[in-house]
Amino acid sequence: MKLPPNVSQEDFTAALAQFAKVVGQEWVFTSDEDLELYRDSYSVNWGETDERTASAALAPDTAEQVVELVKIANRYRIAIYPISTGKNLGYGGAAPALAGSVVLDLKRMNRIVEIDERNGYVVVEPGVSYFDLYQHIQDKGLKLWIDCPSPGWGSVLGNALDGGVGVTLAPYRSHFDAQCGIEVVLPNGRMMRTGMGAMPGAKTWQQFKPGFGPRIDGLFKQSNYGVVTKMGFWLMPPPENIATGIVTVPNYRDIIALVDTIGRLEQSKIVQGLWTLSSPTLGTRGDAAHEAGPPKPADPAIFAILSDPAGVDMAKLESAASASGTPFWSAEFNLYGPRRLIEAQWDCICEALGKIPGARCKLNPVRPLPLPAEELAGLFDTGPLGIPSLRTFSLGPMVSYDGEDVVGHVFFSPVIPRTGEAAIEAMEVFAAITRKYRLPGPPLQFPSAIFERAFLFAVGLPVTRSATVNAKIRGIIRELVEISTARGWGEYRTAPAFFDLIMGTYSYNDHALRDFLETIKDAVDPNGIMSPGRYAIRSGHSRGGSGYPAGTTDQIQKASMQ
Secondary structure, X not given: OOOOOOOOHHHHHHHHHHHHHHHOHHHEEOOHHHHHHHOOOOOOOOOOOOOOOOOEEEOOOOHHHHHHHHHHHXXXXXXXXXXXXXXXXXXXXXXXXXXXXXXXEOOOOOOEEEEEOOOOEEEEOOOOEHHHHHHHHHHHOOOOEOOOOOOOOOEHHHHHHOOOEOOOOHHHHEOOOOEEEEEEEOOOOOEEEOHHHHOOOOOOOOOOOOOOOOOOHHHHOOOOOOEEEEEXXXXXXXXXEEEEEEEEEOOOOHHHHHHHHHHHHHHOOOOOOOEEEEOHHHOOOOOOOOEOOOOOOOOHXXXXXXOOOOOOOHHHHHHHHHHHOOOOEEEEEEEEOOHHHHHHHHHHHHHHHOOOOOOEEEEOOOEEOOXXXXXXXXXXXOHHHOOOOOHHHXXXXXXXXXXEEOOXXXXXXXXXXXXXXXXXXXXXXXXXHHHHOOOOOOOOOXXXXXXXXXXXXXXXXXXXXXXXXXXXXXXXXXXHHHHHHHOOOEEOOOOHHHHHHHHOOOOHHHHHHHHHHHHHHHHHOOOOOEOOOHHHOOOHHHOOOOOOOOOOHHHHHOOOOO
16 A cells, blocks of 8 residues: 555554544545546656555545545645546546545535526535536526537536636636636635635635735635635526637738737637637637538648648748648637627627738628537537537547657746747747647648737647656656746646746746745645645755746756656
8 A cells, every 4th residue: 555655554554444434434535446546648758656546545525524634634744645536637637636645536525505687696615517517507497508628528627726718708718717606615614715715705706805804815826725626617608699700811920910910809708718829720510619520621732732741841831821822820708798799899800800901701691599409510620619529539539659658738828928029939839849849730720819918829748658658748848937937938837747937937036936825825824735746846844856947948857857
């Protein structure tokens, strides 16, 4: 049996017996077969001595059981690592940040505590998935929509706490920003509610975010200050209609005016649905990018340029696209609401973007919602319709890399400025890395506009079962971090293998942010039992020799990836 760090076999055996009295013996997992489920199936340290694996797992059923488990963990100084459903693929899965931790698996806590159609909110426990919430709304016939990531099998609460995002209207896409009110078990075993929930009998816990005094909800996002057992979310009313509109512009550098203009439209709330950037030179899927089926073939002359192993020459691509009548950039908009509102929004969008020479606008048919079942069945992505699915997995994995089978991916996720110049720079930088290491991927990659005022440039790198290849991937990520840090692009989210590396880049004023977070950690978790090391936050007794990377490029490059 694997032991938690700095815990004796005698103490661990005693603690497991006490855990079992709380949750029942059948919900204490210690066998190798059971613990296999708590490995990160996409781990870049798979099978190596530094792979982060659990010593045991516990599955409580109530918040009250969580309280008792946390008290026992404190008594024996046992590190625990809460997870919601463990579906955080590409960012660590169900595995702990510190090897030997006891995973606190909250999937049995799957109650929808309250749902209010009139005020548009829901309160959920950690084990409630997007599928669960969607089905509950359908079963009750409620006039509510959810915003879901792709795929939709993960926890609503867990996705928000890790900074997950979706694809519908701007106020709901950033899932943590859509939350209102948290119940949390603190590292000392005391239960707390934030915001208006701190007042017993409060009637507006899920309606007024600030509450009284400092708003502390953000302390529980990407942190290790407690076990969140309930969370409220604002839900959106179902729109009457949906339409997709497409604007194309002819030239490579038109992306600068395109992005600037759309930014002003978003800041004015004329554009609220997600818009996506792509290039018709790669071929198109038809009138809507979420339709099923392969892209249509590009022009042969364009294809030859895109296939150049030395990289895509944008001047040549622009010339070939112009000769074939193919626009260089396309922006597709999802528009929601009454028909008159959609048409008015589209008029404003076309009026603004029409000032770019050669811009063309097309509004596809306005379709009443909900769409017919047969039409939904033909869509690749139902996320923009508030419907969770697993259809993203139909794309299939990367097949192989460096002669090894690919089993998954790990994300590199920098945030870059919302400008056309930054998009061009990032596309060039990351394309050069792709060519240098012969990474799989399309010849052109684009930033995502999923955030309102910044671009996300998520890159999925292949993970194998080869220690040699995985070491290479870790090295590539180190290089990507170094390059991005030098340009002022920081990652917003990462897998546990890279927590220290990324936190090291947030080094303003000699790591003042990290020091502040760890000052809080020392105060609320003096025994260091709550998710030690998660997002590189540690308590005082475990900080010595932890190998924090400093903020300089040279030191980041040399940072430990073990």
